[in-house]
Amino acid sequence: MSVHIFGIRHHGPGSARSLRDALEQLQPDAILVEGPPDADPLLPLLTAPKMQPPVALLLYVPDQPHRCVYYPFAVFSPELQALHYGLTNNIPVRFIDLPQAHQLADKPTSTDQPTPEPSDAINNVPNNSDTEADKIRFDPLGWLGKAAGYSDGERWWEHMVEQRRNSVDLFAAILEAMSALRGETQQSEEPIEAQREAYMRSCIRAASESYQKIAVVCGAWHSPALAQMPPEKEDNVLLKGLPKIKVQATWVPWTYGRLAYSSGYGAGVQSPGWYHHLWTTPDQVVIRWIVEVAQLLREQDLDASSANLIEAVRLAESLAALRDRPLAGLAELNEATQAVLCFGSDLPMRLIHEKLIVGERLGEVPDDTPMIPLQQDLVKQQKRLRMPAEVTQKTLDLDLRKPNDLERSHLLHRLTLLGIAWGELQRTSGKKGTFHELWRLQWQPEFVVTLISSGIWGNTISEAAASYARDIADRAKELPILTRLLNQVLLADLPHALSHLMTRLQTEAAIASDIAHLMAALPPLTNILRYGNVRKTDTEMVSHVVDGLVARICIGLPGACASLDDDAATAMYEKLNCVNSAITLLQNNDHLASWHKVLTQMSEQGLNGIISGRCCRLLLDAGKFDADEAARRMGLALSTANEPPQSAAWVEGFLKGSGLLLLHDDKLWQVLDSWVSQLSGDTFTALLPLLRRTFSTFSHPERRQMGERVKRGNVRLDISSVDADFDQRSADAVLPIVAQLLGVSYK
């Protein structure tokens, strides 16, 4: 019986290569790998043809999926290579780390976290630990490389390995180095570390009873602890009475971006793309890398001639020589690329970093990976709608008139509702019409966790989204939340949720005392009612709710507008405008009539000036008041008997934001003009400050034009008088041409 310990560097291609050689030489009859034993049943999937690294083992607590850990594996991870070797050669492979059933049970519950933070389980380095000792514990071999003067531990390793023939000896040397290192650094270890190592040792003991040649693959740091076996009793004491919890495991696709440090992932590698290159390139690492860089630059229409490539390689090599390094590493290559190929600029370097050094590779898992039904449904829909999950950002222009695009839009909206922001809706510009949707798609591996946690809501995406929406609706206390949700539900096409939501909306609206909420709810609903047809939604129910809303607003508004201070009045002013345009949009005569009635009522009440002024103006625009009536009301509001601030507010409400309109709307102009002209000189002087307050908000050219218009005198362009000599026959003759120009059929 013999146990061989292989201390490796996590995600180190050099380690992976030597480990593979060493295993082939050793021909073990069992392979034990540092990893969660909870995932042992999933291991055979690794050899499935559709399994494409990078992938990660996801272990989660079934009822609280946000309590989870990931074990990422890239193609160059030594663990993955060891597992792969064992599985393809029919050698039993097993994980031997402390099971996550214990580790997750031990972790404090953080139920309030909406998104799971990827915590690294392989090395168990807390994300915030920055002390030197912790760094060394995480990547001892990288630090040895640094001590030897290399910028990159991988290159040091490669250099070391290339000079050695016998890889087994090499691992013995690592074991020795680590023992020395562990002896030197202070042991500030948490109990969990000791427990993990104890568990690994007990696994090795158990395995040594049935196997002869055992290979143990673990992080280099742990190797000395596994090489010396303390009495079995000590370990048993450490492992006694550990808490336990039920966990489930599955494979999820992973990305190189997630493996990199830059995405805030505590224990990763800085340059997965470079490591991938080191792993896949058999020889001439430097040259092949520079060629890849050149191809990338050429794709972006940047110059990269072969002559320059030669120079870049030469510069990288002489830089390495200058730094007494036998091989050019990534640092040298980057510097050479910047000096030779990028003319010193760092913009192309950012591109190279993103696309090559980190890389955009997304893994793939086989179809028979255990998945919850919701996940399976999503995969099915993605396939059907031809929307593969991709890591690169992509824009998708959907034409909702096409059935396929409509379904895609539904899917994206449903996922957004569930909190999976795969697509982000962009503001469409240029294209008029409500049948276009512009999405920006980017898949994040963590979405899987949200998906799993959404599993409680249903087994298909639409079912889950609907019951989730129903749940929110039940818990919503305020009307605006409901209307926002309503909008989402309509976009996501969830008829089951819709009817429920409408009932909720109606009950909430009935008891809502805050008229402002009702007013805020109206505009989105009218939008749906007016433009809902494209989405083929049933608008009858919406119109029912809208009817109720309009009625309630009309009843409650005068009361709500009474005794408002200036700030509240300004807020109400905005709402008044929104509701007015919403009701105008509806083109429902009943609603219009009752709305105008309430406006008339309000313009007569002694409300805050800005409100009554606006009411008067809205009625003027709607044609309820004629110019004379409006002028009369203006005179009334601005009489000297009124408080000056009140009068000023009235003018503000009447004219706010319509400087340009005043110039071009004859009716409005006449109202103002006739009012001003009938004032006596003294009254005018007295009122001037009040008018100034509003007029000073108009832009300078507007005021100048108004002045010019006044100077020209009383030029009345009376549009309404045009129809006196209207010739029906001549007009009819033009219509076919107009219809042709507009592209509509003329009957």
Place this chain on the structure above:
Amino acid sequence: MSDENRTAKTPRTPRKKTAVEKETEGTVTLTLLREHAEQQFGHELEELAKVDTRQRPPNWKMSPWAVTTYLLGGKLDNGFEVSPKYIGDRRIIEIAVATLTTDRALLLIGVPGTAKSWVSEHISAAVAGDSTMLIQGTAGTSEEAIRYGWNYARLLADGPSMQALVPSPLMRAMQDGKIARVEELTRIPADVQDTLITILSEKTLPIPELNSEVQANRGFSVIATANDRDKGVNDLSSALKRRFNTVVLPLPKTIEEEVEIVQRRVESLGRALELPAEPPALEEVRRIVIIFRELRSGITEDGKTKIKSPSSTLSTAEAISVVNSGLALAAHFGDGRLHSADIASGLIGAVIKDPVQDRVVWREYLETVVKERDGWKDLYRACRDEM
């Protein structure tokens, strides 16, 4: 008017003083105003050469390692301390030196005052022991200045021959296998710039008049400096650009770095100019560096207040000259110690390049930032008096 007279006088004073005649043993020798790098730091180069056992590229005076050590400073094995010539990122110098080992030409780019010429001079001094093969680029630089000219008397007398040819510094550098320096490459008209293409790619300079050519010996290379910010520059053609390895020299990253640069240069210049003033207090240098950095970046060092930037570049080199002229003022008109009044005039001269706009910027800065700062009252008053 009296202010202007005073500022106008200051630069003249040190020159008079330093070109002073020294009489030694009856013979009259003139001391140089400014020594070449290889003269000023000759002893350092010698010491380095003593310990340098590494492999040297052909015709180099020392190994690439020794060149980088010379530029960046450090302690040698025999205990000799090499002073740093360039304070900043180590990798920049490494890339520059490595470029020269690959027989590629080196292009140093940066905003004015980022030590481009300084680095180029010291590298060529260390590599070839000679930093004098210099072509100064101007709008009037002609092809003859880059390739070769003719001695017309001989040309007319003997006809075209090698003897009638007047070689340019570049041509001499090719023959001797040394490093040629082209200063301000982007100031040279574009068509003249392109003369360099053949020299850089073929390493040969054809002389069609004599049906002959000059081939570069090993060790030859070109270091060019260029400026990407100034007005009136001619962009390099891409054909020429491709023949250079480009290294961008950045502005100093931190205050500490910049203070060190100013302090060191002022000290060594003061020594060379034999100013009788005390070396400036670190605090005074730091104040100037802070003012320069703040005005340059348009934001105060604490990152809280935005300020306008003047049209001047406000490089580190200018900060050095402000301290220097302040020292000269203090030495000759003051008590030999650098006070804020001595700096004020130099400071204003450096900041206000455009008499109208920059004056406003400077006043705003004075009133909003300098006035408020603890312990800066003296500087504020001095600057107010100067305006």
